[in-house]
Amino acid sequence: MKVLVIGAAGMVGRKLVAALLAAGQINDKAISSLTLADVVEPSGLGIDIAHTVIATDLSEEGAAASLIAERPDMIFHLAAIVSGEAEADFEKGYRINLDGTRALLESIRLASQSEPYCPRLVFTSSIAVFGEPLPAVIGDEFQQTPLTSYGTQKAICELLLSDYSRRGFVDGVGIRLPTIAVRPGKPNKAASGFFSGIIREPLAGLEAVLPVADTVRHWFASPRAAVGFLLHGAAMDTAQLGSQRNLSMPGLAVTVGEQIAALERVAGPKAVALIRREPDAVIADMVAGWPKAFEAKRARSMGFVGDASFDEIIEIHIADELSGKVAL
Amino acid sequence: MKVLVIGAAGMVGRKLVAALLAAGQINDKAISSLTLADVVEPSGLGIDIAHTVIATDLSEEGAAASLIAERPDMIFHLAAIVSGEAEADFEKGYRINLDGTRALLESIRLASQSEPYCPRLVFTSSIAVFGEPLPAVIGDEFQQTPLTSYGTQKAICELLLSDYSRRGFVDGVGIRLPTIAVRPGKPNKAASGFFSGIIREPLAGLEAVLPVADTVRHWFASPRAAVGFLLHGAAMDTAQLGSQRNLSMPGLAVTVGEQIAALERVAGPKAVALIRREPDAVIADMVAGWPKAFEAKRARSMGFVGDASFDEIIEIHIADELSGKVAL
Structure with missing residues (x-):
């Protein structure tokens, strides 16, 4: 082939x-x-x-x-x-x-x-x-x-x-x-970048900026x-x-608060402490118009399988990008 | 302008x-x-x-x-x-x-x-x-x-x-x-042509072929x-x-049977007698996949107005295309 x-x-x-x-x-x-x-x-x-x-x-x-x-x-x-x-x-x-x-x-x-x-x-x-x-x-x-x-x-x-x-x-x-998280690499200027940044940066021992409220829900896949x-x-x-x-595709509907809770479970409170809240009305307005969750029944019925939990998404990032090691 | x-x-x-x-x-x-x-x-x-x-x-x-x-x-x-x-x-x-x-x-x-x-x-x-x-x-x-x-x-x-x-x-x-009816002019080869043909041809004193069942529902505007x-x-x-x-757009959801009933009310049984039923499985299959009715709430709320009834659609055809006269 x-x-x-x-x-x-x-x-x-x-x-x-x-x-x-x-x-x-x-x-x-x-x-x-x-x-x-x-x-x-x-x-x-x-x-x-x-x-x-x-x-x-x-x-x-x-x-x-x-x-x-x-x-x-x-x-x-x-x-x-x-x-x-x-x-x-x-x-x-x-x-x-x-x-x-x-x-x-x-x-x-x-x-x-x-x-x-x-x-x-x-x-x-x-x-x-x-x-x-x-x-x-x-x-x-x-x-x-x-x-x-x-x-x-x-x-x-x-x-x-x-x-x-x-x-x-x-x-x-x-x-x-879905929106891919955790996206590896450097922070970029994409308005959605923070969804990955608030996980990726703390896991590397770096500060991350969170521009939206913890209640913001979005749709993710690793x-x-x-x-x-x-x-x-x-x-x-x-x-x-x-x-x-x-x-x-089947994804995970997760709020920013749930992302942070998963980060704490996987990497502890030191990681969470690296997230700095810096509300940005422009980004918040853009994100407000984005999809929050999907049924994705059709894809699931055809055998497409998404991630099991946001904890798993974080663990996949640690395994695939950080050789299993967290810098904290 | x-x-x-x-x-x-x-x-x-x-x-x-x-x-x-x-x-x-x-x-x-x-x-x-x-x-x-x-x-x-x-x-x-x-x-x-x-x-x-x-x-x-x-x-x-x-x-x-x-x-x-x-x-x-x-x-x-x-x-x-x-x-x-x-x-x-x-x-x-x-x-x-x-x-x-x-x-x-x-x-x-x-x-x-x-x-x-x-x-x-x-x-x-x-x-x-x-x-x-x-x-x-x-x-x-x-x-x-x-x-x-x-x-x-x-x-x-x-x-x-x-x-x-x-x-x-x-x-x-x-x-x-919506599908436009009654479309004036000669019959054409469009699969949807019969929806107009079964009204237009009898009103002109001509025979029309109906290839689908009377129960077929479709969406019309004059x-x-x-x-x-x-x-x-x-x-x-x-x-x-x-x-x-x-x-x-707002249209009328009407079955072929309702079209024919309207034709009888407007132009009498002689008109209806000119419709010849000649089932065509290919056309019936195509038409089965077509939209049957729409809510069209948004367009109506913005002031778009459709036809009041299929009788009115026929009367519009007689007024606008036949100078008010039916050839029967």
Whole structure:
């Protein structure tokens, strides 16, 4: 089985590649080749099977067709401009997140015109396709009314994925990822950054800023769960999806207060003491419009499994990112 | 007020133009110029105010920018490849229905970069943005999961309309039209054609074929109501729309049996006798997946008014298309 990962240099992309290598197969079919693409050349992945690394921008003329030339059987498409950048740079967001994905779908469709070709395409969408007004718990049939250009681009790609799948051009699975926590690495400027920061920074012995109230509820999955969703999307029987190819993933609905309580249980009061409350009305307003919880019945019924508890999410971070050690 | 109508040569477009001319204004602002665009030059409209007629294909390079050059204050965008053609010709459907509309939105956005510009854009969407599985009555928060490429293209344009409006590039209103009945003219090959045919043909003394059961329920608006929706979309205060710019219009949920009963009340048993039942499993299967009824609470609360009864829909057809006379 030939596998292509687009967006392989990103945080989830790298972990996905590691998991694919560890498994060596998808549904008992050995991975015979692995092509890793991103705007920067994915590196330092420690890969010991035949693979190709490509630095490419999907939205550039010919880039998608070139990635499809080898007719990969399995495509993971994770590449995207993140929410903040897509909002700041309107044209770039549409070019990468919409036109790039559409170019990929078109390349697959056009490739099928010379000889039969219908690869599985696992696409990472986002809970950003939902926007206020929202119910406390969002059902699987709730409308997509995004409040960001990023969310709009993801919602459009979901529609394209379903239509291209319905027409038989591709075998698509759209995975609406919850907010990923604990996101490893440095703090970034994303408005959602604090959800990870208030766990990650204290565990590293550093102060973290909390800009919202403890009562704020949000929807989470660990990086490990996110990779699990993508692998299950690759392995699942898509007949059960019918014409609705996009799924809200099972996550954990947790308040900031519950996050902090979990941190205390896992790492003690010294960790919690490193969280500095610094209310920020702008961030609080943005976050107020975000989804708080999902039913995700459909995804659960199809075998997608989320994290068991926020304690577990913290423990996954300590195990996978901190070699099991907390700096306190 | 400068008004631009794109898709002015179509059935609803022509009636909209006639209504605009009859009113002469929108919200007490006199219509100072009227530009009518379509792929064929709109003709025979009997217009006696200053107007321009343009034959153009929105999806062609420069076409949208050229339509926007005069900076119309009010734009009605009705142009589209219909459902059957968009399904038969995948590339043409996406080119006209998606790329054409996106080119229009982009031209408006780019025009606003030199000096402030944010026209009202009334866009005709469709109940085809909804697809099975559907509830018996579709609420305003139900998801858009279209089962045709046409519905997909409309749903994508709805998302773009909301995002461009949220960003302040355009003041968009998306009007999800019910199935229009009674559609004037000759029978066409649209799978939905019989809903109009079983009324229109008997009123003209001709036989009509009914391919589905009398129990089939569907969602209707008269051409006159459709024009009323577009005019109200042009005149309404869009502040009440918030970030959700698209509205399911109020229609009538009527079964085929109720349509026929209305026909008998309005035109007598001779008309009904002209309906020939000729079950068609393919059409019946298609129609089974279509929306049957909508709540349309949001649109009603904002002043959109649908038809009062199917009797009235038939009477509108007799008045507007048959000069008040039935050929029986």
